Amino acid sequence: MDHLRRPPPPAVRPGRQVRTRHVLLYEVDFVAEDGIRWTYGYELSATRVEAEWLHSYPRGRRRVWLDGDASRDEEYDFPGGRIQDRARLARTTRPNALFLSHAGTDNHPQLTPIFHWFDRNLWWIDCCPRVAGTAWPQAPRSASPRHEGHPHPGRTR
Numbered sequence: 200m201d202h203l204r205r206p207p208p209p210a211v212r213p214g215r216q217v218r219t220r221h222v223l224l225y226e227v228d229f230v231a232e233d234g235i236r237w238t239y240g241y242e243l244s245a246t247r248v249e250a251e252w253l254h255s256y257p258r259g260r261r262r263v264w265l266d267g268d269a270s271r272d273e274e275y276d277f278p279g280g281r282i283q284d285r286a287r288l289a290r291t292t293r294p295n296a297l298f299l300s301h302a303g304t305d306n307h308p309q310l311t312p313i314f315h316w317f318d319r320n321l322w323w324i325d326c327c328p329r330v331a332g333t334a335w336p337q338a339p340r341s342a343s344p345r346h347e348g349h350p351h352p353g354r355t356r
Contacts, residue, residue: 206228207339210252219270221245222242222243222244222249223242223244224240224241224242225240225241225243226238226239226240226241227240227241227321228304229320231312231313231334232312232316235255235256235257236255236256237253237254237255237256237313237316238252238254238256239252239253239254239299239313239317240252240309246294246295247269247294247295248267248269248294248295248296248297249270249297250267250268250271251265251267251297251298251299251309252265252266252267252321253265253299259351262279263278263279263300264277264279264281264282265277265280265282266278269297271293274289275289275298276346280336281309282302282307282309282310283307283309284307285307288301288305288307294304299313299314300314302314303315
């Protein structure tokens with residue numbers, strides 16, 4: 200059980216997850232390989248992504264890259280025009296898909312490194328054993344933590 204007590208790397212603030220009756224909110228702060236702090240989060244309902252945001256903090260000042268809100272007429276806002284090809288990505292992102300996931304799987308030149316940060320650094324730990332009396336899942340030991348040792352390979356996003 201030592202793997203469950205290990206604190207996260209100092210560059211990462213553990214994600215916070217809040218479940219309300221209708222919406223699940225998830226947000227994580229992290230420091231990318233280039234040393235820049237980022238915040239990424241989203242809100243999910245049973246049928247769609249309600250909100251999604253991506254901010255960077257170069258030199259300590261917040262830059263909004265993405266501000267998505269499904270309740271607005273224009274769902275996505277890209278202040279500063281930082282994201283290339285944003286109109287196509289916004290048009291082709293399904294209502295029940297995350298913009299960042301879509302951009303990452305589409306090999307978007309700016310957003311794929313952020314998408315890959317999650318793939319390489321975020322470990323999913325199932326806190327609830329599937330069968331009473333079974334052991335807690337072990338922390339992955341491979342270079343690709345999202346598959347090996349995960350109780351549900353493929354259900355990582």
